[in-house]
Amino acid sequence: MPALPSLISMMSQLIASPSISCSQAHWDQSNKGVIELLENWLSTLGFRCEIMPLPDQPNKFNLIATLGTGDGGLVLSGHTDTVPYDEGRWQSDPFKLNERDQKLYGLGSCDMKGFFAIVLDTVQQMALSNVQQPLIILATADEESSMSGARALVDAGKLKARYALIGEPTSLTPIHAHKGIMMERIQVTGQSGHSSNPDLGNNALDAMHDVMSELMLFRQQLKTQYRDASFVIDYPTMNFGCIHGGDNPNRICGRCEIEFDLRALPGMSNKALMGEIAQRLPSIEAKTGTKIQLNSLFPDVPSFYTSVESDIIKACETLTQRQASTVAFATEGSFLNQMGMETLILGPGSIDQAHQPNEFMALDQIQPMQTVIRGLIERFCLPLNDVKK
Structure with missing residues (x-):
C-alpha cells in the first residue's frame, strides 16, 4: 500500500485549497478541492468513498469514506469549509501552513482541516485489515454558514453507525452538550414622510421600540424560567446583533429591521420559541398601524445533548483524563444524533483561535488527539483480540 504524505504535508495541502463558506456570495467558495484531496488519500487506505453533491448546490460536496461493514461502528467527522479571513491582519499567508513557536498557523489549522490530517496520519499507522465494525470518515460542507451538508445527510438517511466524534477544537476536552441557535430578522414597515409633520407618516423606528421592548421582556422571562448549571452561561441568551432603519434625520422612518440570535438550552424547542415570538407581534402591529414580519436568516440549529453515561463519552473521558463538559458554540452534533449516533465533540486546538486572524494549532495537541x-x-471497530493490551 503506498504511503500517504506526512501529517504536516497533508495539513499544508488542505489549507492551501481554499474552501470558504459564507452567506455573502463574493466570499463563498466550493469545497471540491478539499474533498478530492481527502478522497484520494482515503481511497489509498482502502476506504470506499462516496462523494455526495448537495441538493441545489452543485459546487458543494460531502464525503463519506467507509472501511468495513456492520451495524455499529464509529464516525470521525469534520467540516471542510472555513470562515472568511481578515485581509491584512495575518502575519503570514492564511493559505500557507506556517510553523513558528511550536504552533501551526493557517486558515483552518484548528477549525478544522488539521483534524483530517491527524485522523489520516493515525489511521495509516494502524492495522485495520480486519475491522469488525465500520470506520467512517465524514467530511461535510458549509458547516460555517448554513450547515447544509449535515442537513443533507439527515435528509438522505444513509449514514449508519453507533458512535460519532466531531473533531471541532475543544482543547481535547470531551463535550457532550451545547446550545442551539436561531438567527432571525424582524422588519417593521411604516410610512415615510416629512419630519415636520408626524401625521404625514408612520414611524417604523417608533414601532421597533415596542418590538425591542417586547423581545427584552421575553428574554428576561426565558432567563428566569430556564437554567442549566452545566453551562457557564446557564440560561438561554438573546443578542440584538444589528439594526437598520431610515435614511435621514428630517424624514419619518418608513422601514426598520433588527437581526438577533437566540441560543436555547438542550431540551428547549427552537420551533416553539419562534412561535412564542411570532405571537407577540400582531398586537404591536395593530397598536402601531405598521406591518411587522418575522423571518429566519438561516435554518435553525437544534441544541445538542448526549448523555454523559454514553459509552463514547466515558471512553473519551478515560482517554483524555478530562470530565465531559459543555460549550456555547454550535456544531453539527445534533444532526448526527438525529441519525441515531451517540455523538460527542472533541478535537485539537482551541475555539479561542478559531475564526481569528493568525489561527493556529499548537503542536502539542497532535499526539494526544x-x-x-x-x-x-x-x-469500537476492531475485534478484541486485535487490540493490543
Whole structure:
C-alpha cells in the first residue's frame, strides 16, 4: 500500500485549497478541492468513498469514506469549509501552513482541516485489515454558514453507525452538550414622510421600540424560567446583533429591521420559541398601524445533548483524563444524533483561535488527539483480540 504524505504535508495541502463558506456570495467558495484531496488519500487506505453533491448546490460536496461493514461502528467527522479571513491582519499567508513557536498557523489549522490530517496520519499507522465494525470518515460542507451538508445527510438517511466524534477544537476536552441557535430578522414597515409633520407618516423606528421592548421582556422571562448549571452561561441568551432603519434625520422612518440570535438550552424547542415570538407581534402591529414580519436568516440549529453515561463519552473521558463538559458554540452534533449516533465533540486546538486572524494549532495537541482516535477505533471497530493490551 503506498504511503500517504506526512501529517504536516497533508495539513499544508488542505489549507492551501481554499474552501470558504459564507452567506455573502463574493466570499463563498466550493469545497471540491478539499474533498478530492481527502478522497484520494482515503481511497489509498482502502476506504470506499462516496462523494455526495448537495441538493441545489452543485459546487458543494460531502464525503463519506467507509472501511468495513456492520451495524455499529464509529464516525470521525469534520467540516471542510472555513470562515472568511481578515485581509491584512495575518502575519503570514492564511493559505500557507506556517510553523513558528511550536504552533501551526493557517486558515483552518484548528477549525478544522488539521483534524483530517491527524485522523489520516493515525489511521495509516494502524492495522485495520480486519475491522469488525465500520470506520467512517465524514467530511461535510458549509458547516460555517448554513450547515447544509449535515442537513443533507439527515435528509438522505444513509449514514449508519453507533458512535460519532466531531473533531471541532475543544482543547481535547470531551463535550457532550451545547446550545442551539436561531438567527432571525424582524422588519417593521411604516410610512415615510416629512419630519415636520408626524401625521404625514408612520414611524417604523417608533414601532421597533415596542418590538425591542417586547423581545427584552421575553428574554428576561426565558432567563428566569430556564437554567442549566452545566453551562457557564446557564440560561438561554438573546443578542440584538444589528439594526437598520431610515435614511435621514428630517424624514419619518418608513422601514426598520433588527437581526438577533437566540441560543436555547438542550431540551428547549427552537420551533416553539419562534412561535412564542411570532405571537407577540400582531398586537404591536395593530397598536402601531405598521406591518411587522418575522423571518429566519438561516435554518435553525437544534441544541445538542448526549448523555454523559454514553459509552463514547466515558471512553473519551478515560482517554483524555478530562470530565465531559459543555460549550456555547454550535456544531453539527445534533444532526448526527438525529441519525441515531451517540455523538460527542472533541478535537485539537482551541475555539479561542478559531475564526481569528493568525489561527493556529499548537503542536502539542497532535499526539494526544492521535491517542484518542486510536483508542476509539480499537474500542469500537476492531475485534478484541486485535487490540493490543
